[in-house]
Amino acid sequence: MKFYSTNRNSPLATFEEALMKGLADDGGLYMPVSIPKFDKDFFGRLEEHSFQEIALLIAQKFVEDEIEEDVLKRIINGAINFPAPVVPLDDKISVLELFHGPTLAFKDFGARFMAKAMGHFISKESRELNILVATSGDTGSAVANGFYNTPGINVFILYPKGKVSHIQEMQLTTLDGNVTALEIDGTFDDCQRLVKSAFVDTELTKILNLSSANSINFARLLPQTFYYFEAYKQLENKTGEIYFCVPSGNLGNLTAGLIAKEMGLPITKFISATNANTTFAEYIRSGRFVPRDSILTLSNAMDVGSPSNLTRIQLLYSDNMELMRESIYSDSADDNLTVDTIRRVYENYKYVIDPHGAVGYYVMKKFLSTHQTKNYSAVLLETAHPAKFLNVVEKELNKKIEIPERLKNCMSKEKRSVSISSDYKEFRSYLLDRKQK
Numbered sequence: 001m002k003f004y005s006t007n008r009n010s011p012l013a014t015f016e017e018a019l020m021k022g023l024a025d026d027g028g029l030y031m032p033v034s035i036p037k038f039d040k041d042f043f044g045r046l047e048e049h050s051f052q053e054i055a056l057l058i059a060q061k062f063v064e065d066e067i068e069e070d071v072l073k074r075i076i077n078g079a080i081n082f083p084a085p086v087v088p089l090d091d092k093i094s095v096l097e098l099f100h101g102p103t104l105a106f107k108d109f110g111a112r113f114m115a116k117a118m119g120h121f122i123s124k125e126s127r128e129l130n131i132l133v134a135t136s137g138d139t140g141s142a143v144a145n146g147f148y149n150t151p152g153i154n155v156f157i158l159y160p161k162g163k164v165s166h167i168q169e170m171q172l173t174t175l176d177g178n179v180t181a182l183e184i185d186g187t188f189d190d191c192q193r194l195v196k197s198a199f200v201d202t203e204l205t206k207i208l209n210l211s212s213a214n215s216i217n218f219a220r221l222l223p224q225t226f227y228y229f230e231a232y233k234q235l236e237n238k239t240g241e242i243y244f245c246v247p248s249g250n251l252g253n254l255t256a257g258l259i260a261k262e263m264g265l266p267i268t269k270f271i272s273a274t275n276a277n278t279t280f281a282e283y284i285r286s287g288r289f290v291p292r293d294s295i296l297t298l299s300n301a302m303d304v305g306s307p308s309n310l311t312r313i314q315l316l317y318s319d320n321m322e323l324m325r326e327s328i329y330s331d332s333a334d335d336n337l338t339v340d341t342i343r344r345v346y347e348n349y350k351y352v353i354d355p356h357g358a359v360g361y362y363v364m365k366k367f368l369s370t371h372q373t374k375n376y377s378a379v380l381l382e383t384a385h386p387a388k389f390l391n392v393v394e395k396e397l398n399k400k401i402e403i404p405e406r407l408k409n410c411m412s413k414e415k416r417s418v419s420i421s422s423d424y425k426e427f428r429s430y431l432l433d434r435k436q437k
């Protein structure tokens with residue numbers, strides 16, 4: 001499969017090039033030149049395949065012969081080594097739990113696959129690869145974990161000192177080995193500025209062989225298509241309309257779902273739920289895209305004022321708003337509605353939902369109240385484990401939340417980070433010093 005740049009001013013790229021570059025030279029995002037299709041027969045026999053087998057069949061359509069089958073299989077089995085169960089709440093509504101990976105959020109799927117695929121290609125080269133990632137929390141831990149112990153790759157995670165939650169900080173700073181946590185005396189924007197400055201510093205990028213693990217990398221979207229197929233496979237009732245509700249920020253998860261639908265997966269409609277950062281919901285309503293500064297909310301992984309994957313969605317529908325609205329409904333829920341919903345979901349189903357899932361549940365119910373046909377199945381993507389948001393969830397439910405073992409483990413380890421200022425010169429010389437050693 002070849003990949004084109006959404007700015008259409010770069011040559012076509014192979015899967016390897018799209019993966020290793022992340023962003024095209026013209027600043028555009030990579031998209032496959034065509035979306036491969038599965039036939040009806042394939043969906044009828046989905047139950048015969050394990051999650052990992054489904055993942056392999058999908059990945060092969062995009063990777064083709066660039067990675068040998070047994071190697072691709074090893075990459076997938078190493079990356080997707082935890083389940084994505086569909087848990088029914090009632091006879092029509094269920095939750096797709098995407099938090100069973102090591103860092104307890106769906107970003108593990110994308111980050112782990114991308115890391116293992118990069119690890120494969122770098123193993124053929126003699127040079128080490130250095131990855132820089134700025135994080136405000138969740139992305140950093142998923143990426144760090146994905147690359148952990150990958151030979152030939154060093155990862156530097158930049159996070160703003162005192163501005164990530166305690167749990168997030170422990171997830172970032174307890175890995176060691178090829179992962180270094182840089183505690184930046186500044187804001188998330190400072191971290192991003194340092195990373196961006198490094199990438200335009202041609203001398204530095206040459207010396208260090210720098211790459212990014214940016215969320216716009218197509219190799220992070222691809223594995224997110226896998227679990228839509230896996231969820232469909234698990235649905236009890238496939239005879240009616242099928243809705244998937246996606247709590248949305250940068251729209252990567254939604255884009256992956258839309259690609260899965262284009263591949264033939266019979267999904268009637270996507271419900272995209274945003275928090276008080278309503279840019280996308282307003283775009284679907286009005287057809288006008290008005291980016292804004294992001295607002296802090298309780299569902300902070302969705303605090304995005306200018307979603308980076310919008311261009312991909314526009315391309316999928318050739319900029320046709322009517323077509324887009326046939327496939328996508330979008331609305332939002334603010335923090336008050338979010339905490340209300342956490343309580344309501346617990347009262348109704350004894351299910352503990354996290355703030356991101358709660359935004360989704362509220363918007364999904366709103367959609368169903370006006371659109372429902374008698375025969376439907378609605379699946380809500382639960383993007384993070386509630387234990388990652390203890391302060392919100394425990395307070396609202398007045399109840400202790402069980403912390404999963406894999407999270408407890410890192411909480412008891414020793415924090416290791418390198419403190420540096422937000423000055424680019426200091427950051428640059430730190431990286432060069434590390435290279436000397």
Ligand SMILES: *Cc1c(COP(=O)(O)O)cnc(C)c1O
Nearest residue numbers: 248249250251252253301383384
């Ligand atoms: C990143 C994230 C989101 C938003 O996903 P996008 O693909 O950026 O739309 C939602 N929930 C959680 C928990 C996340 O970490």
